[in-house]
Amino acid sequence: MKIKxxxxxxxxxxxxxxxxxxxxxxxxxxxxxxxxxxxxIQKMLNYYIFESYGHTWKYLTKKINEDFKTITKVQYSxxxxxxxGIAQGCIxxxxxxxxxxxxAWNFYCSIPYWFSFISDSHIGKEGxxxxxxxQSYIHIAQKNHANDKCSAFxxxxxxxxxxxxxxxxxxxxxxxxxxxxxxxxxxxxxxxxRIMMQTSPCWIxxxxxxxxxxxxxxxxxxxxxxxxxxxxxxxxxxxxRMAMQYASTIDGYVSFLVNGNSxxxxxxxxxxxxxxxxxxxxxxxxxxxSVDRTKNGYLIGFNAPYDPRIRIVEVNNSGFYxxxxxxxxxxxxxxxxxEKYKGILxxxxxxxxLADHYDVYLKKNNNPGSRTVCSHYDLDxxxxxxxxxxxxxxxxxxxxxxxxxxxxxxxxMSFVGRFGNSCGTPFKKDKYxxxxxxxxxxCYFLKDRPSQPWTKFQVHxxxxxxxxKYLNTTxxxxxxxxxxxxxxxxxxxxxxxxxxKHNLFTPNHDDNISRKYYSDExxxxxxxxxIVSSKHASTTKISISSRTYKxxxxxxxxxxxxxxxxxxx
Numbered sequence: 280m281k282i283k284x285x286x287x288x289x290x291x292x293x294x295x296x297x298x299x300x301x302x303x304x305x306x307x308x309x310x311x312x313x314x315x316x317x318x319x320i321q322k323m324l325n326y327y328i329f330e331s332y333g334h335t336w337k338y339l340t341k342k343i344n345e346d347f348k349t350i351t352k353v354q355y356s357x358x359x360x361x362x363x364g365i366a367q368g369c370i371x372x373x374x375x376x377x378x379x380x381x382x383a384w385n386f387y388c389s390i391p392y393w394f395s396f397i398s399d400s401h402i403g404k405e406g407x408x409x410x411x412x413x414q415s416y417i418h419i420a421q422k423n424h425a426n427d428k429c430s431a432f433x434x435x436x437x438x439x440x441x442x443x444x445x446x447x448x449x450x451x452x453x454x455x456x457x458x459x460x461x462x463x464x465x466x467x468x469x470x471x472x473r474i475m476m477q478t479s480p481c482w483i484x485x486x487x488x489x490x491x492x493x494x495x496x497x498x499x500x501x502x503x504x505x506x507x508x509x510x511x512x513x514x515x516x517x518x519x520r521m522a523m524q525y526a527s528t529i530d531g532y533v534s535f536l537v538n539g540n541s542x543x544x545x546x547x548x549x550x551x552x553x554x555x556x557x558x559x560x561x562x563x564x565x566x567x568x569s570v571d572r573t574k575n576g577y578l579i580g581f582n583a584p585y586d587p588r589i590r591i592v593e594v595n596n597s598g599f600y601x602x603x604x605x606x607x608x609x610x611x612x613x614x615x616x617x618e619k620y621k622g623i624l625x626x627x628x629x630x631x632x633l634a635d636h637y638d639v640y641l642k643k644n645n646n647p648g649s650r651t652v653c654s655h656y657d658l659d660x661x662x663x664x665x666x667x668x669x670x671x672x673x674x675x676x677x678x679x680x681x682x683x684x685x686x687x688x689x690x691x692m693s694f695v696g697r698f699g700n701s702c703g704t705p706f707k708k709d710k711y712x713x714x715x716x717x718x719x720x721x722c723y724f725l726k727d728r729p730s731q732p733w734t735k736f737q738v739h740x741x742x743x744x745x746x747x748k749y750l751n752t753t754x755x756x757x758x759x760x761x762x763x764x765x766x767x768x769x770x771x772x773x774x775x776x777x778x779x780k781h782n783l784f785t786p787n788h789d790d791n792i793s794r795k796y797y798s799d800e801x802x803x804x805x806x807x808x809x810i811v812s813s814k815h816a817s818t819t820k821i822s823i824s825s826r827t828y829k830x831x832x833x834x835x836x837x838x839x840x841x842x843x844x845x846x847x848x
Contacts, residue, residue: 284308286739292698292731297739299467302357306364313480314372323724340383354806355517365481385516388486389543392509429501430609430652433549433558436575439624443686444551447629448499449701450487451654454675455724460487461698465738471524475738484520489682491689494527495750497551501580505595506545508565513539525811529559531759539804547580553686554754564589569796576791577617581609602640603663608650611639629683634702653701654678673715693737699728764810772797
């Protein structure tokens, strides 16, 4: 199906959408293709928000916009226009919505953090522990800490078969909302880099997260479970989207994510730069962050931070050492799998890792549950949990996808994904609901997820020749103006240098990984619209279509002729 500024098709459980053009134009096409799905999402939100927070979706939409609509308009005018277009496209497609609802929906992953901050009670979604953190630091004790989501790894150098980068990720989520994270969105903006990402209908950022960009970047993350502090600054959805669109280096991503950090959707961000063959992990708390980088090693994500400042000061009961919990169990298992496949990691072995069902606590093969890399909370009685108030037995929660990518795929603007579950196990709604009547209230909203094959996706009308030429120019330039702009305005975090080398804990004490600790307590963020100036945006303009490339080359040639004639005169 194709309309102006857009193209879409469905394949193996995924909805692929490609949009291009100015913000409102690409937004309209995106919203139009999402209209039918967003109708379902609206019904889900009207029920699930009230069930989770004791307030209506309409009420939270109003409160979110009171706090963030002006910020969106002023500091993120490009994204605001895109969301205006999304709302208009949805309406044209038969789904009634507003710009306010689209803003609130894009804030969805930040709601638990923000709501605990603004609420006068301890109300929040079920599943968190209780906090003993001082009131002055987190405002209130959060009953609902960050949901624990996702497994991921990156590897490079001696760990992969060809020495290049491999990235893999799956999303753990509640089935009621995670079942909608089946969109592959390809955005070609008028300014900035082209992006292809996994997302949910009408989101302008990934949220799951997995993305590649025409700057040669691969990105993903795993949330930091039990994270508590929050300050109202810039929403994570806006910060990571601007990084995807305008940053071309690992340093650029770190700068965008740290600047204006609210502590919302606290993550271990994993960024790979195929231009330099380097991988990095940014553990981003609120007051603290650390960065691991390597060109020869691996990095894993398992919902708990290595950084002890984040883990002890900002997180409640991280599960880092507890193999009865999914964080500790997957930390152990992912290390085991990295060692097992050292030197032979490929796309195919990455798929196997995401589908792994070994239970390190019970020492059982093929025992899918909450502790396994491919998560199945819906099959887990949770009888071995160390916390009685953590997620309940047989919860409708677990891995709903799997995505793998390597340098070769990324440099062809493509990746491989599987929707439904990383291992291919189908989820049958009627069977599950019959066996777990305690969740009958949400069964109306659940959908079957049949077993699907791994499927390769590539951006629409990709031009490899133009892409390679652009990447080569970027490598020669070796600069990211985003980083330069932020440093020039004095927004630089303070590096904390530890006296003893053994304090720099890395997996297996790998000397190939460099780790730096930073304190963000004295950082005063600058508005993102000051960073992404029109001058900067024009320097990163890129379209991977041959028509636009030839047109730009013709314009440059004509300007050169005119200048030559002027000089002769």
